[in-house]
Amino acid sequence: xxxxxxxxxxxxxxxxxxxxxxxxxxxxxxxxxxxxxxxxxxxxxxxxxxxxxxxxxxxxxxxxxxxxxxxxxxxxxxxxxxxxxxxxxxxxxxxxxxxxx
Amino acid sequence: xxxxxxxxxxxxxxxxxxxxxxxxxxxxxxxxxxxxxxxxxxxxxxxxxxxxxxxxxxxxxxxxxxxxxxxxxxxxxxxxxxxxxxxxxxxxxxxxxxxxxxxxxxxxxxxxxxxxxxxxxxxxxxxxxxxxxxxxxxxxxxxxxxxxxxxxxxxxxxxxxxxxxxxxxxxxxxxxxxxxxxxxxxxxxxxxxxxxxxxxxxxxxxxxxxxxxxxxxxxxxxxxxxxxxxxxxxxxxxxxxxxxxxxxxxxxxxxxxxxxxxxxxxxxxxxxxxxxxxxxxxxxxxxxxxxxxxxxxxxxxxxxxxxxxxxxxxxxxxxxxxxxxxxxxxxxxxxxxxxxxxxxxxxxxxxxxxxxxxx
Amino acid sequence: xxxxxxxxxxxxxxxxxxxxxxxxxxxxxxxxxxxxxxxxxxxxxxxxxxxxxxxxxxxxxxxxxxxxxxxxxxxxxxxxxxxxxxxxxxxxxxxxxxxxxxxxxxxxxxxxxxxxxxxxxxxxxxxxxxxxxxxxxxxxxxxxxxxxxxxxxxxxxxxxxxxxxxxxxxxxxxxxxxxxxxxxxxxxxxxxxxxxxxxxxxxxxxxxxxxxxxxxxxxxxxxxxxxxxxxxxxxxxxxxxxxxxxxxxxxxxxxxxxxxxxxxxxxxxxxxxxxxxxxxxxxxxxxxxxxxxxxxxxxxxxxxxxxxxxxxxxxxxxxxxxxxxxxxxxxxxxxxxxxxxxxxxxxxxxxxxxxxxxxxxxxxxxxxxxxxxxxxxxxxxxx
Numbered sequence: 001x002x003x004x005x006x007x008x009x010x011x012x013x014x015x016x017x018x019x020x021x022x023x024x025x026x027x028x029x030x031x032x033x034x035x036x037x038x039x040x041x042x043x044x045x046x047x048x049x050x051x052x053x054x055x056x057x058x059x060x061x062x063x064x065x066x067x068x069x070x071x072x073x074x075x076x077x078x079x080x081x082x083x084x085x086x087x088x089x090x091x092x093x094x095x096x097x098x099x100x101x
Numbered sequence: 102x103x104x105x106x107x108x109x110x111x112x113x114x115x116x117x118x119x120x121x122x123x124x125x126x127x128x129x130x131x132x133x134x135x136x137x138x139x140x141x142x143x144x145x146x147x148x149x150x151x152x153x154x155x156x157x158x159x160x161x162x163x164x165x166x167x168x169x170x171x172x173x174x175x176x177x178x179x180x181x182x183x184x185x186x187x188x189x190x191x192x193x194x195x196x197x198x199x200x201x202x203x204x205x206x207x208x209x210x211x212x213x214x215x216x217x218x219x220x221x222x223x224x225x226x227x228x229x230x231x232x233x234x235x236x237x238x239x240x241x242x243x244x245x246x247x248x249x250x251x252x253x254x255x256x257x258x259x260x261x262x263x264x265x266x267x268x269x270x271x272x273x274x275x276x277x278x279x280x281x282x283x284x285x286x287x288x289x290x291x292x293x294x295x296x297x298x299x300x301x302x303x304x305x306x307x308x309x310x311x312x313x314x315x316x317x318x319x320x321x322x323x324x325x326x327x328x329x330x331x332x333x334x335x336x337x338x339x340x341x342x343x344x345x346x347x348x349x350x351x352x353x354x355x356x357x358x359x360x361x362x363x364x365x366x367x368x369x370x371x372x373x374x375x376x377x378x379x380x381x382x383x384x385x386x387x388x389x390x391x392x393x394x395x396x397x398x399x400x401x402x403x404x405x406x407x408x409x410x411x412x413x414x415x416x417x418x419x420x421x422x423x424x425x426x427x428x429x430x431x432x433x434x435x436x437x438x439x440x441x442x443x444x445x446x447x448x449x450x451x452x453x454x455x456x457x458x459x460x
Numbered sequence: 461x462x463x464x465x466x467x468x469x470x471x472x473x474x475x476x477x478x479x480x481x482x483x484x485x486x487x488x489x490x491x492x493x494x495x496x497x498x499x500x501x502x503x504x505x506x507x508x509x510x511x512x513x514x515x516x517x518x519x520x521x522x523x524x525x526x527x528x529x530x531x532x533x534x535x536x537x538x539x540x541x542x543x544x545x546x547x548x549x550x551x552x553x554x555x556x557x558x559x560x561x562x563x564x565x566x567x568x569x570x571x572x573x574x575x576x577x578x579x580x581x582x583x584x585x586x587x588x589x590x591x592x593x594x595x596x597x598x599x600x601x602x603x604x605x606x607x608x609x610x611x612x613x614x615x616x617x618x619x620x621x622x623x624x625x626x627x628x629x630x631x632x633x634x635x636x637x638x639x640x641x642x643x644x645x646x647x648x649x650x651x652x653x654x655x656x657x658x659x660x661x662x663x664x665x666x667x668x669x670x671x672x673x674x675x676x677x678x679x680x681x682x683x684x685x686x687x688x689x690x691x692x693x694x695x696x697x698x699x700x701x702x703x704x705x706x707x708x709x710x711x712x713x714x715x716x717x718x719x720x721x722x723x724x725x726x727x728x729x730x731x732x733x734x735x736x737x738x739x740x741x742x743x744x745x746x747x748x749x750x751x752x753x754x755x756x757x758x759x760x761x762x763x764x765x766x767x768x769x770x771x772x773x774x775x776x777x778x779x780x781x782x783x784x785x786x787x788x789x790x791x792x793x794x795x796x797x798x799x800x801x802x803x804x805x806x807x808x809x810x811x812x813x814x815x816x817x818x819x820x821x822x823x824x825x826x827x828x829x830x831x832x833x834x835x836x837x838x839x840x841x842x843x
Contacts, residue, residue: 003385003496004602004654004680004710006463018613026379026461028305030312033579036605036719046463048657048710049383051549052577053606055719056657056710058463063709067466070687074475126564138798311580369470379461384576385550441470442477442682444505446817452798453563 004050006058009034009043023049132453136346139453161281162203162342165273172273174209176200179266185228188302189317192265193235195394198320199345200269201243205327206341206397208279209271214240216250216267221260232263243322245269277331283339284360284400286430291399291406293326293413294319294421296349297377300391305380312383315376321395326419329412330399337405342398347451349425350389352398353436354450361433366426366448368440389438389448390455400428463709467681476686477509480693484513488696489645490689491638491781493631494600494652495522495809496680502814504682514689517646517781518811520634520734523599523627524551525779525803525810528733529767531627532557537765538594538625538756539570545588547581548596550574554806558767578610578624585614585622594756597624602654604628604745605719608726611747611754623756626746629732631655632663633743638780639671646781648692650678650685653707658723660715664703672701679707726751735803736775775802778811785815792816 007023012034014020019038022029030052034041037054041047047054132139149158156164163176180196197214204211216236220229240247298319305314323343330338340360344352349371357364366389373381373388381388395418401409406424413419436448492498498518501507507516520526536557539546546562553562553574566572571591575581578595585593597607607624614622631652638644651664656677664675674695678688688706695701705711725748732744747755756762774790777783785791785804795801797813804810 004657005382006461008462025383026464027376028312028314028316028379028383030383033577033606033609035609036716036722038718048654050602050654051606052579053609055602055605055654055716059709063463066708070472070476070683073479074472126560126567128564128567130563130567132563311576375461382461382464440504441468442473442504442506442509444508446503446505449797449817 004048004055006046007032007049009041009045009047009054012041012043021054023047023054025049130453135451135454136351137451137453141450161207163207163209163269163271165207172275173212174204174207174271174273175268176203176207176271177266177268178203179264181261181264182303183261184306185232185262187306187318189298190320190394191232191235192263193232194239194320195318196265196267197236197239197243198322198394200267201239201245202323202343202394202397204269204271205322205324206279206343207271207273208277208327208331208338208341209273211243211245211269211271211324213246213248214267214269216247216265218250218252219260219264220252220254221262222254222257224262228262232265239322243324274331276336277338278336279338279341279399281340281342281356281359284356284362284364284428285339285402286362286428287403288339288400288428289403289406289424290353290364290366290426290428291401291409291413291422292349292372292425293323293397293399293419294395295372295374295377296344296393296396297373297381297388297391299345299394300348301377301380303392304384312380314380316374316380319393319395321418323395323397323418325416326397326413329415329419330409333408333412334401334405337402338399338409339402340398340400344393344396344398346392347454348388348390348392349398350387350436350448351450353426353448354434356398356400357436358434360428363429363432363434364426364436365429365445366436366438368438370423370425372421372423372425386455390451464681467679467683469683473504473682473686476683476690480510480686480690481513483690483697484693485697487513487515488647488693489515489517490648490650490692491517491519491646492650492652492678492685493519493521493635494650494655494680495524495807496654497650497652497678497685498522498809498811498814500680500682500685502809502817504685505818506682506685508818510689514693516689517784518814519638519646519649519781520737520779521600521631521652522804522807522809522811523603523629524555524807525775526629526734526737527552527555527598527627527803528735529558529769530733530765531625532561533559533767534757534762534765535596535625536560536562536565537762538760539565539572540568541592541760542569544592544594545571545573545584546594546596547573547575547584549576549598551807552596552598555803556800556806578606579613582610582614582619582622585619586617589621591621593622594760595622595624596627598627600628600652600655601630601659601723602652602657604723604727605658605716608722611726611751612722614754615751620753623754623759624747625756626727627732628727628745629734630729630743630745632667633740634734634737635664635667635675636671637737637740637743639667639673641780641782643782646673648674648696649676650688650692651675651703653677653679653684653711656705656707656711656715658716658719660713660720661703661705661711662713668701668703674701675703677703677705677707677711679710734779736769736777736779738776775804775812778804785812788812 007025010024011022019034021034023032033053046058048056133143185192301316302318342352413422581595668675676688676691727745729742730746731741774788800806805812
């Protein structure tokens with residue numbers, strides 16, 4: 001049971017009874033139960049939503065950190081490749097070469 | 102009879118339509134109306150044997166019939182969508198555009214329409230008026246008269262408000278006969294605009310899913326697009342199909358099977374509007390299987406691709422036309438997709454409708 | 461879409477693929493136990509791109525696939541009752557029971573509805589007081605908090621015409637069962653990112669330690685999965701066996717406190733049957749005594765409904781990774797997504813359906829595979 005997608009909390013209500021909110025998923029909006037992130041969730045935060053419930057808030061710092069590490073890896077690889085062949089601009093990526101063996 | 106059942110509604114206030122791959126039962130299930138494999142089987146096993154004739158057996162979107170020295174195209178379709186009115190349109194627009202489009206996909210020039218109505222006791226007049234206004238406007242804009250019709254009323258609870266059948270007659274031209282069996286290896290697959298809008302617009306207002314999306318149905322008359330293609334490319338247009346129920350995937354599967362060719366799509370090339378993509382993410386749906394009502398798929402000879410794209414883009418409805426894939430010779434009947442990663446997967450015909458998933 | 465699209469970046473993905481292939485000095489065997497991850501792997505053709513470095517075995521991570529036949533039969537029985545509106549997630553509707561499925565039940569007049577959230581089912585119950593609304597509470601730990609809340613609220617609001625048919629399973633016992641199997645080939649695991657968003661990863665540490673297998677908590681997008689695989693391969697190459705977290709933007713070691721707490725209050729651990737595998741002790745969730753009035757099994761007295769699994773379907777062997785779907789004699793012949801013998805062929809994340817979606821395992825020259833209303837005509841013309 002895995003389909004959880006990130007969306008931005010745009011509204012919050014119902015705190016007296018059951019914390020609910022409206023979450024925007026790239027242009028699509030739905031009512032979501034915020035009970036499990038109620039203590040921390042603020043309008044503007046991103047949440048992972050599964051079957052109408054926010055099960056976590058996206059740790060944006062962490063996301064940024066790991067994403068940048070990945071991008072660096074990407075550039076690092078290109079750098080290594082360039083060093084190996086000596087010089088010159090990075091080649092156009094050859095689709096077939098990365099395809100299935 | 103069209104091989105393309107166009108059912109996009111649930112029953113009354115119940116939830117979504119569902120696929121049904123189960124072993125043969127003894128009665129009709131919702132999946133039989135989805136335009137997928139079950140629908141195909143229903144036609145082949147129950148209808149065809151009883152009405153056996155070569156015209157019907159071709160199972161196109163419409164039929165070609167010779168009348169004297171002319172060939173006429175006939176197509177019929179029944180519309181049962183619920184709710185009757187939805188973002189971007191209503192059942193009336195679907196009914197007129199849908200049948201005009203089926204006639205156009207055969208390459209025919211539309212002549213006239215008929216319409217048969219089943220009205221539910223209790224349907225408010227203002228709803229009926231709006232639907233009829235839509236039909237009049239759509240037919241008027243296309244320059245195609247509604248020449249005959251019929252109306253019945255059934256008891257409350259029996260028709261979801263309103264069901265309508267439309268039949269269209271058109272004039273076929275010898276030099277322009279696109280057909281599902283005409284695709285050849287080397288041909289190119291084009292789509293006239295962004296996909297997935299109609300299906301998502303309907304789902305957004307269907308009970309049980311309740312989401313808001315900035316998505317409207319794309320219902321449109323595709324006749325003008327087809328005329329431009331005919332004018333610029335003529336016979337180089339091998340196949341035309343409007344991917345309604347079952348989406349682009351189902352339409353291409355039918356074509357690949359009829360033409361005994363393989364079709365390979367390029368995932369990155371498929372035009373999916375942001376909000377449609379987002380809704381599909383949320384529900385676990387694949388845009389390739391979501392219904393369209395204002396988009397056509399065209400398979401054209403390679404030398405005509407540029408002209409075809411220019412022809413489509415010449416009209417607002419075709420402004421977003423792009424190439425999405427190629428026709429190969431093997432494996433025959435298979436539609437596959439090359440992913441951005443370089444991997445590939447098979448894009449099958451679904452047994453029934455696509456369902457939202459949580460996994 | 462933010463926090464989604466970035467993890468589909470094809471260039472990043474290709475870089476990771478290169479990394480994995482460069483790093484692996486031999487072919488490693490990994491398993492993911494999550495339908496969503498299986499779905500991405502198949503959809504993106506990841507197995508294909510990595511095949512010389514990694515063999516991915518699709519584990520029993522599809523709750524649709526592992527829901528016992530008996531439970532499906534009980535669901536069908538309830539759905540046939542005229543006083544019941546049977547609600548479910550979409551995934552479950554296609555699974556065949558002993559005699560039919562929920563669609564044929566619908567055709568017979570049963571009221572069956574798809575809902576997106578369990579709270580929608582509860583809302584339906586409130587709106588239709590003259591009917592019993594039953595919700596098919598299927599899933600792994602990810603869905604337990606949602607289902608728990610629906611039951612909790614039903615009690616809080618005094619909604620008596622609502623009940624749940626529970627078929628919850630948990631991941632760690634399944635992993636252990638696979639590792640305990642004498643012919644186990646799995647050398648490392650990708651743990652389900654959303655299961656761990658709820659539960660954290662503490663309970664995987666003893667498993668990694670005892671069996672000496674790396675376990676990487678992984679997300680669902682192609683970049684996530686590839687990064688998770690890369691981390692697992694690194695561990696294997698270095699002889700490490702730890703729990704690592706690739707999906708750090710959503711998962712913390714202790715998971716989601718409030719969610720775990722409510723699940724604890726509403727559910728307790730029980731023995732569960734896994735379709736095709738058999739009983740795994742303490743691998744499921746059942747409603748606690750205090751919530752008996754909302755337990756459909758007790759409310760409707762379903763104990764007498766029993767089922768035996770058909771012998772021909774080798775779903776269990778597939779689910780445990782013992783055989784590949786293609787090695788089952790029925791694959792693609794007697795058993796196809798259209799006429800499935802077992803659940804892994806029905807669900808789009810089931811391993812058999814996953815293999816079916818991969819072109820190389822399909823002999824598409826066979827006419828019976830080439831469906832469509834025009835196939836008969838085409839066959840006749842001999843193309």
